[in-house]
Amino acid sequence: MGQVVKDSTLGEPRFKARGIDKHFGPVQALTKVDLDLYAGQVTALCGDNGAGKSVLTKCIAGIYEIDHGQFFWEGNPVHIRTPRDAAKLGIETVYQDLALADNLDIVQNMFLGRERMRNGLLNEDDMERAASTTLAELRVTTVRSIRQPVASLSGGQRQSVAVAKAVMWNSKLVMLDEPTAALGVVQTKQVLDLIRRLRDRGLAVMVISHNLNDVFEVADRIAVVHLGRMVTQGNASEFDRQTAVDYMTTGASSRAGQQASSEGVKSGPR
């Protein structure tokens, strides 16, 4: 899949985190974490359960406030203290539970909290047009009607709606938390295709996953956290399954630096 691009040619990352610390009471959840997210690149954030993936994501999304460290947006230092701060920069998060209201239809969900108005009343026509344009751009074509309630959608379609909702606001960085965790084979493929289309639109995409199949399928870059520390990050081609698993389980890899071949990617043990 994606062509390998050297970091130097990518220029300045759209989003940088430097030396991020976060603790909850006596528990140190993140220790001096650095992270680079580039425009037009899918970065996979990997790690075992409890490694700190979700905490890091929630810090970037403004749900948790960081203790130490600095975020940079397009090179400039920024403070993200609330979800609103993140939204202002163009950071959108698709959480694992998707946060869709089952009883509302697709249009209503996509505009929830940011409805368009005309004369003090909801401007349904305008919202419906905009929502269907966005879905068409992302080539989400399997839904029968844009006015059907979300309750009647399949898992893949729901994920697609949640992603479409996130990219509708001229967002520049989209973070997806375990986007394929609950999906079957066909639907997973659908969602991975959607992620590629986000990248092709020039968005910075971060996918949180511990499904290595998906990671190697879609990621241009891989970042691995282990026990709250960023143990490695780099081009996806620098990893194979074994090194990724080593990093995720032990925080280091004896094979690190060795050249990982595409054959290793395919046949490595799970």
Place this chain on the structure above:
Amino acid sequence: MARAEAPETAHDPTAAATAATLEVPPELMAQSLGEWLRAWLTRIRSGDSGVLPVILALLIITIVFQAISPHNVFLSAGNLVNLFQQSAVFMVLAMGEIFVILLGEIDLSIGYAGGVGAAITVQLVQPATAKWPWWAAVIAGLVVCVAIGALQGSLVTRLRLSSLIVTLAGLLIWQGTMLIILGLAFSGYPSLAGLDSNRQVLYNLMNGTIDPTISWIAAGVIVIAIAALLWFGDSRRRRSGLVAPPVSLTIIKIALIALIAIAVVAICNVNRAAFGTLAGVPWVIPIVLAVFGLWTMILQRTKFGRYVYAIGGNPEAARRAGINLAGVRTLCFIICSFTAGVGLLLYASYLGGMSGNVNGGQLVLYAIASVVLAGTSLFGGRGRVIHAILGGLVIGGIYNGMGLLGLDVRWQFIVTGLVLLVAITIDSLSRRSATSGSAARV
């Protein structure tokens, strides 16, 4: 399982189409009336029957009571107007309750919260004491209802107390308060009967009638206005390629509304007095329609209404969307109490005064029964204002019909309870079969 996967496999058009007809409201997919009817039937068979059961219940009640009521008086003009007046109180209370039920909360206090407002209004227009003009007295009563709603809503949202308990306490507190207000300065209970025009206005809310000619003109204007809105709205959406019902369906909807309006005005314009003349649409009908229209618009066409549904469906999604949950919730409790104030004012007008015997506990249960038996979910997120109208008519119909049969209140209680039980059992069973079919959906 095959059905759940079907929308994914677009190359299998028949399977996808079946899945769509089962799960997508028919008006979204149909291009013609025939298609719409077929989709609608499929949907009913799959368990999502909308307001159909409550309309069937209304039909059954009508047929049964018409057959067994003495001299077949049930469908006489006089009784139908009386039935609507009786139902009006349940309808208005139910239209308030629905805001709270849509959140997945409940308000048990509205019978007496509204009673406090109505008692204040009636006391304030008494010529012997306060002598307030009727409009000022109405505003004072409703303001108190708003305050009650704000208080209870704040307790539920800010202190996170259970709405069931807060409003149960309210039920007792406001009953006591109402009795205290009614006991002020009078040995008897304050009455609305009297020759002074001030009290006459309040008495006429329920009992006054609009001149038959004016009734026809007003009904015509309202129907034309609604028809124009529907017609131009739907055709604009069709032109811009948005989801819209077929032309024939729009025409049928308009025809149905016109038919109902003609029937209501025609019935009300029949002379229903035993001696002299009593004809024309009673004031209570436009009052109920106004509440219905306003609350429907608020729930369907404003941000606030959208947020009410969102909170009822998924509060966490609403919170993440930046919606002020506490504010929306509190406002729902306020609207609920305010509407109850209107409802009890109508009740006071019906009774010709305010009495300490007003059973607010029973009124609220009838109001909840009305919306639930018409298809509103007690778990929140699902329901429409029209449910309050249809459910209120069912409850009012039973109440009225049993009265005609000379059966006393003991039997009314039992039959009303049974109807509610049957209605929600049918609803729950049909929905269970509908969801178990798509439970495999991932």
